Amino acid sequence: MWQDELRCIYHIAEKDMRTYYLKPPAVSWGIVFPVAWTLAFYLRNPQDFAELVPGLIAMTILFSTTAAEAVVINFELRLGSLERLLLAPVSAESVLLAKVLGGFAFGALMTLVVAAGCIIGLDLHPDYLGLFTISTLSLLAFSSLGALVSVSVKEVFEAQTLLNLPRFIMIFLCGVVYPVSAMPEALQVLAKFLPLTYTVSGLRSALAGGTPYLWWDSLALLAFLAAFIFPAMRLLGKKFE
Numbered sequence: 001m002w003q004d005e006l007r008c009i010y011h012i013a014e015k016d017m018r019t020y021y022l023k024p025p026a027v028s029w030g031i032v033f034p035v036a037w038t039l040a041f042y043l044r045n046p047q048d049f050a051e052l053v054p055g056l057i058a059m060t061i062l063f064s065t066t067a068a069e070a071v072v073i074n075f076e077l078r079l080g081s082l083e084r085l086l087l088a089p090v091s092a093e094s095v096l097l098a099k100v101l102g103g104f105a106f107g108a109l110m111t112l113v114v115a116a117g118c119i120i121g122l123d124l125h126p127d128y129l130g131l132f133t134i135s136t137l138s139l140l141a142f143s144s145l146g147a148l149v150s151v152s153v154k155e156v157f158e159a160q161t162l163l164n165l166p167r168f169i170m171i172f173l174c175g176v177v178y179p180v181s182a183m184p185e186a187l188q189v190l191a192k193f194l195p196l197t198y199t200v201s202g203l204r205s206a207l208a209g210g211t212p213y214l215w216w217d218s219l220a221l222l223a224f225l226a227a228f229i230f231p232a233m234r235l236l237g238k239k240f241e
Contacts, residue, residue, distance in 0.1 A: 016102030055176035069146030103143030134202035
C-alpha cells in the first residue's frame with residue numbers, strides 16, 4: 001500500500017534527522033563552514049557583502065545537504081540496518097527517497113537560518129516564490145547527489161573523499177565568489193555542467209526581485225535532480241539483489 005510506503009519514508013527521514021543530522025559535526029559542516037568561508041571574503045571587501053549572499057546561501061545548501069548524506073547509506077549498509085528495513089517491507093526506492101528527504105530537511109533548516117539572517121540583516125526584498133523554488137530544487141538535487149555518491153562506493157571514507165572533489169570545484173567555478181562571466185571561456189562552458197551554477201544564478205535572480213532567467217535555472221536544477229536521484233535508486237536496488 002502506498003500509504004504504508006509514505007509512512008515508512010517519513011519515519012526513516014525523521015530517524016535520520018535525530019540520529020545523524022542534528023548533531024554538532026553535521027551542523028558545523030553544514031553552516032559554520034559556509035559562513036566562515038564567506039566571512040573571509042567579507043573581511044577582504046566589506047562593501048560588497050550583499051554580492052556574496054547568493055553564494056553564501058548556495059554553499060549552505062550544498063554543504064548542509066551533503067554533510068551526512070554521503071555517508072549515511074554506506075554506514076547503515078555495513079551495520080545491516082538497511083537490509084532490516086526491507087523486511088518491513090519497504091522498497092529500495094522508498095528507502096533512497098527517505099534518505100534524500102532527511103538531507104533535504106536538514107538542509108532546509110540550515111538554509112532558512114542563513115537566508116532569513118541575510119534578508120533581515122541587509123533589508124533585502126527578494127522574489128520569495130523564486131527563492132523558495134530555487135532553494136527547494138537545489139536542496140533536493142544536492143541531497144540526491146550525496147545519496148548517489150554514497151551508493152556508488154563501498155566505504156564511508158570513499159564517499160566523503162569522492163564528494164569533496166565536486167564540492168570544492170563547484171565553489172570556485174560556479175559563481176560563488178567570482179562571477180562566471182569573468183572566467184575564461186573554457187571554464188564558463190564547464191560551469192554550465194555544474195548544478196551549483198544554476199543555484200547561484202537562480203538565487204541571485206530571486207534576491208534581485210526575479211528575472212526570466214530564474215525559471216531556466218529552475219528547469220536546469222530539476223534536470224540535475226532527475227540525473228542524480230534515479231541512478232541512485234537503481235544502484236541502491238542492486239545492492240539488495
